[in-house]
Amino acid sequence: MSIAQERRLVTAIPGPRSLERLEHKLAYVADGVGTTLPVFVAEAGGGVLVDVDGNHLIDLGSGIAVTTVGNAAPSVVRHVQEQVAAFTHTCFMVTPYDGYVDVCAALAELTPGEHAKKSALFNSGAEAVENAVKIARVATGRDAVAVFDHAYHGRTNLTMAMTAKNMPYKNGFGPFAGEVYRAPMSYPLRDGLSGAEAAARAIDVLDKQVGAANLACLVIEPIQGEGGFVVPAPGFLPALAAWSRENGIVFIADEIQSGFCRTGDWFASDHEGVVPDLVTTAKGIAGGLPLAGVTGRTELMDAVHVGGLGGTYGGNPVACAAALGAIDEMRTQDLASRARQIGSFVQGRLEALAGEHDVIADVRGRGAMMAIELCRPGTVEPDPVRTAAVSAYCHQQGVVTLTCGTWGNVFRFLPPLSIGDGLLAEAFDVVAEAFTATA
Ligand code: PLZ
Numbered sequence: 001m002s003i004a005q006e007r008r009l010v011t012a013i014p015g016p017r018s019l020e021r022l023e024h025k026l027a028y029v030a031d032g033v034g035t036t037l038p039v040f041v042a043e044a045g046g047g048v049l050v051d052v053d054g055n056h057l058i059d060l061g062s063g064i065a066v067t068t069v070g071n072a073a074p075s076v077v078r079h080v081q082e083q084v085a086a087f088t089h090t091c092f093m094v095t096p097y098d099g100y101v102d103v104c105a106a107l108a109e110l111t112p113g114e115h116a117k118k119s120a121l122f123n124s125g126a127e128a129v130e131n132a133v134k135i136a137r138v139a140t141g142r143d144a145v146a147v148f149d150h151a152y153h154g155r156t157n158l159t160m161a162m163t164a165k166n167m168p169y170k171n172g173f174g175p176f177a178g179e180v181y182r183a184p185m186s187y188p189l190r191d192g193l194s195g196a197e198a199a200a201r202a203i204d205v206l207d208k209q210v211g212a213a214n215l216a217c218l219v220i221e222p223i224q225g226e227g228g229f230v231v232p233a234p235g236f237l238p239a240l241a242a243w244s245r246e247n248g249i250v251f252i253a254d255e256i257q258s259g260f261c262r263t264g265d266w267f268a269s270d271h272e273g274v275v276p277d278l279v280t281t282a283k284g285i286a287g288g289l290p291l292a293g294v295t296g297r298t299e300l301m302d303a304v305h306v307g308g309l310g311g312t313y314g315g316n317p318v319a320c321a322a323a324l325g326a327i328d329e330m331r332t333q334d335l336a337s338r339a340r341q342i343g344s345f346v347q348g349r350l351e352a353l354a355g356e357h358d359v360i361a362d363v364r365g366r367g368a369m370m371a372i373e374l375c376r377p378g379t380v381e382p383d384p385v386r387t388a389a390v391s392a393y394c395h396q397q398g399v400v401t402l403t404c405g406t407w408g409n410v411f412r413f414l415p416p417l418s419i420g421d422g423l424l425a426e427a428f429d430v431v432a433e434a435f436t437a438t439a
Helices: 016-028 074-086 098-110 125-140 157-162 195-209 236-246 268-272 317-332 335-356 384-396 421-437
Strands: 041-045 048-051 056-059 117-122 144-148 180-183 215-220 250-254 278-281 292-297 360-366 369-374 402-404 410-413
Touching: 056 421, 074 317, 098 117, 098 292, 098 317, 117 125, 125 157, 125 215, 125 250, 125 278, 125 292, 157 180, 180 195, 195 236, 215 236, 236 250, 236 268, 317 335, 335 360, 335 369, 335 421, 369 384, 384 402, 384 410, 384 421
Parallel strands: 144 180, 144 215, 215 250, 250 278
Antiparallel strands: 041 048, 048 056, 117 292, 278 292, 360 369, 369 410, 402 410
């Protein structure tokens, strides 16, 4: 690793060079495209981002759960360099190439379930979700789509309809796609229900308000991402999967944020042995290059007529090469077990912190997908103000943290799995300091 694996601040954050570039950004980039922390990045790797001022920041975000194998991971770089020098694009729908097929074969092997599977590749998570819905509709001949409170599925028209939160994702962007229905999510901190009870509540809403026979699919994040890293109570996902199966509803796991070793399994669905009919993937699949997939039962995937799925760039050869490099890294380095190690360390640190600061109402997550939810002490009333203060402190001290949640009161920790133990411990020292400093 050529980048020194240390936190080193040589200017204020953001530094003068980043501030200069920020001016440039504000002049030329649409304001609608925001940034969490305006340090302009020069290079990154291991667990560190180096900015244009020479500051070394610790990365606890992985570019929103993307650089799971690390930024510019050597295996990804090697595969990409070879591919980009060989050919950059043909369009798979015009003249095919091995990388696309190899990624689909890997997806068939790695996604939950031993049944025959096929895949189609796309450019972004939202595009994968849209296509999963298209496939489910053709396969079932039904229209309705079930989604959940706090869900996040993307920013395209259909996926905006599927995403729960208005600001900033939906406000003013309607009218949205129809036939999308929202059911209550299992949210143990807020509803106190068992998985079976929460599933019964959701099923009742869908049964009474939509009708099981009208549902093409039920789309759910096994651990919710943008919506607050909400981990449903045990039994919730298996009960929904069983109900879907009994009623001919395609059960779609959106594993775009939770997939590819992030939670300590290849997929979060694996944790409870849930076998989805379709799985959407993106983010961690390709080490930072844009690639997404829909993988599922062969008979469902093949329900769509030839030419019904595709796109100019879907499964671009360079992105596929990156994915093959990233997947190889995950396999050979057993990154799922690294995620579990990181998870037990982070969970210990967060639970200790929760013992000292009663603003932390919940510690949750799995593997390298952990979070804390901040509420007014003794209540479940969200505290986004304190969340923002803690976040700002971490940023000033050179630790890149992300927030999320319907109320913006959740800290999520998504370190690259290539981060070293020392650096990870230092990052959580800073997080602890941030709570004390903002108390
Ligand atoms: N499904 C579960 O997490 C993307 C989006 C951040 P795209 N999450 C980060 C933002 O503000 O846009 C995501 C996800 C889940 C779908 C998506 C959408 O993936 O690659 O961003 O389209």
